[in-house]
Amino acid sequence: MCELNKEAVVSLCGEWEQVAEKPLNQLFQNKLRCSHLMGTRENTGMPNRNLQSAPRNILQCCEDPTRDETYRAALAYARAGLSLIPIAAGGEKNPAFWQLPTFPVPGKPPRRSWKVFQQRRPTLNEITAWYGPSEDGREIGIGVIGGQVSGGLEILDLDSFDLVKPFAQALETRAPGLLRRLVKVRTPRPGLHVYYRCDVTGGNQKLARIVDPDSPPENPKPKTIIEVKGEKGYCLAPPSPAACHKSLRCYQFIGGRDLTAIPTISAQEREILHAVARSFDRWVDVRPQRTVRPTKRGVPGARRPGDDFNARADWREILEPHGWQLIGEGEGDMLYWCRPGKGCGCSATTNFKDRDLLYVFSTNADPFESEKGYNKFSAFALLNHGGDFNAAADALRQRGFGARRLRIGPIDLYQRYRRLRTTLGRFKKRDGG
Numbered sequence: 001m002c003e004l005n006k007e008a009v010v011s012l013c014g015e016w017e018q019v020a021e022k023p024l025n026q027l028f029q030n031k032l033r034c035s036h037l038m039g040t041r042e043n044t045g046m047p048n049r050n051l052q053s054a055p056r057n058i059l060q061c062c063e064d065p066t067r068d069e070t071y072r073a074a075l076a077y078a079r080a081g082l083s084l085i086p087i088a089a090g091g092e093k094n095p096a097f098w099q100l101p102t103f104p105v106p107g108k109p110p111r112r113s114w115k116v117f118q119q120r121r122p123t124l125n126e127i128t129a130w131y132g133p134s135e136d137g138r139e140i141g142i143g144v145i146g147g148q149v150s151g152g153l154e155i156l157d158l159d160s161f162d163l164v165k166p167f168a169q170a171l172e173t174r175a176p177g178l179l180r181r182l183v184k185v186r187t188p189r190p191g192l193h194v195y196y197r198c199d200v201t202g203g204n205q206k207l208a209r210i211v212d213p214d215s216p217p218e219n220p221k222p223k224t225i226i227e228v229k230g231e232k233g234y235c236l237a238p239p240s241p242a243a244c245h246k247s248l249r250c251y252q253f254i255g256g257r258d259l260t261a262i263p264t265i266s267a268q269e270r271e272i273l274h275a276v277a278r279s280f281d282r283w284v285d286v287r288p289q290r291t292v293r294p295t296k297r298g299v300p301g302a303r304r305p306g307d308d309f310n311a312r313a314d315w316r317e318i319l320e321p322h323g324w325q326l327i328g329e330g331e332g333d334m335l336y337w338c339r340p341g342k343g344c345g346c347s348a349t350t351n352f353k354d355r356d357l358l359y360v361f362s363t364n365a366d367p368f369e370s371e372k373g374y375n376k377f378s379a380f381a382l383l384n385h386g387g388d389f390n391a392a393a394d395a396l397r398q399r400g401f402g403a404r405r406l407r408i409g410p411i412d413l414y415q416r417y418r419r420l421r422t423t424l425g426r427f428k429k430r431d432g433g
Contacts, residue, residue, distance in 0.1 A: 058239060058258040063250055065239035067139070071131035073239050073258075074142055075124075080260040083121040083149040085114045085234060086130040087141035091246030093236050094336065094346060096140055097328040099130050108320075113329045118149055118232055141240030144259065147231035152201050153262065155229040156194040156273060157187075163225060163280065164192050170279060175272045178265070183257045185238060188249035193235055196273075197264040204233040204331065207274060209283035226277040233331050305393045305402035306377035312401070313376045315350045315358065322383050324348075339365040 058076065061069040074084055086096040095114045102110040122130075130140055146153045158164060171179050183195040205228050212223035229235050236244055237259060238251035245251075265273075303311070315335065316326065323340030324347075330336060332354060339347035339362050347362040357373040367382045368374065374382070381392035396402065 058260070059253050059256065062238040062252045065241065065250070067131065067134070070140070070142060070239055070241070071127075074127050074131045076258075076260050077142065077144065077237075078121060078124070078127055080262070081121070081151045082153065082259060083117050083145040084127065085117050085122075085143040085145060087143045087236055087240060087244050089139040089141070089241060089243035091243070091248075092346070093141075093143075093244060094330070095143065095328060096130070096138075097336070099140070100328070109325075111326055111328065114143075114145075114234075115232075115329055117145055118147065121149065139241040139243050141244035142237045143234045144237045145234045146204075146229045147201055147233070150197075151262075152197045152199055152264070153230075154196060154198065154201055154270070155233075155235045156196075156277065157227050157229060157235070158192040158194075159189065159225045159227075161186070161190040161192060167226075167276065167280070171273065171276045174276060175269055178269055178272070180255070181263050182265075183259060183262050184254040186252050186254050188242075188245045188247040188251065192254075193237075193251075194273075195259060195262050196270070197262050198267060198270045199264075200267040200270060201230050202228075203231045204229055205274075207277040208280040210281075211283065222283045226280055228274065228277070303402055305396035306389070308401040309380065309396050310356070310376045313380070315376065318376055318379050318383065319358075 055072070056069060058069075058073045061073075065073075077084060086099045088094050088096040097112045100112040100114055101116060102112050103116075104110050131142075134140075144150065144153070144155070146155055158167060168179055179194070185193040185195070187193055206224045206226075207228060208226035209222040209224050212221045215221035215223075236251065238253060240251060242248045242250045319337060320326070325338040326335055327338045327346065328336040330349070330352075333351040335350045336346045337348045337350065337358075341364075342362075347365055348358055348360040348368070350356075350358050352359055355373070357375055358368070358379050359373045360368040360370055362370060367387065368379075377389075377392065377396075380396070381387055381389045385391040385395065393402075
């Protein structure tokens, strides 16, 4: 067993130990339960960092962080003005919902959400609860939220490390020395995260896309290669456990700066960063646009019941009556769902990357198939009518979805009367009447 180094934590906390001295004293009286880490490292011959007397700094511990080191880094980041959330192990980079606060929902069970930390930074007690000594031994990573809550933070995300050299060369031509000033992180993919602050911020944006090489030629789809995380976005940051990423590799700093030293750039420099990123955009949407067809009832521009349902329905109304539980909220309007019969864990998402689809992960979420997306009408038909889309459309039409027959006014009635008289007159002339 090992004890936390109080002097190291206090040196990072600064004035924070005065805010909650009692919880800190209690914390240092307890021993960190790290036997699962010690056993793994002893069996593989890896050095046990928990037994070293001199603590490693943030830059040194990124490749193999202990829970103590992740905790001390989170304290340092919070002191530097960053808003954080806990990230669960498992490789999906999802928030650790069981650690997040609950909020009442009228007429529904309370739910957990990280959106409160888009408005305020976590308290010292919350950070200690997430990253401090734990009885369950779960590994927790650090998620850093962008936007004004973190002092105008944005994170430029390059999907592939192959982009780094041409991006750096193009940026150096436009703004010499700018990239060297910024905090850079090598991601496990590998890719690159670039951290900076600015008085001007925006939301999450896709700055550069290409044709997805895995999409069929007859139906090409875009793949994002450079995006920016801002308001309502977050990134997994070092030092986080390797189990938080599906590759089982860690994020690592490049250039000798960590997230306690994020520089502030001008609005002009930010615009140059974004302009250089957009210069790598190669996506041109050549797919044919859908045309609006009149319905069988002859109402131009009217929707079929399924189309109308897709536009107006709410996922909660579709899934919750069948036992699906909303367990948390992600970026933007993304929601995390747990299937019926499962106590915890994420079984599906809705609105991932602003796509209004239900995407199912679980192989036990009958009638849905794993690794497949469903729109609202398809989900409604499967859950309520056994996949009979005609029956589902009839049921929705009875509920007021889709086109309705237009009422005939006096002018329309008179015009129809005149057309009928003209037609009858032609018949009489032809018959000699």
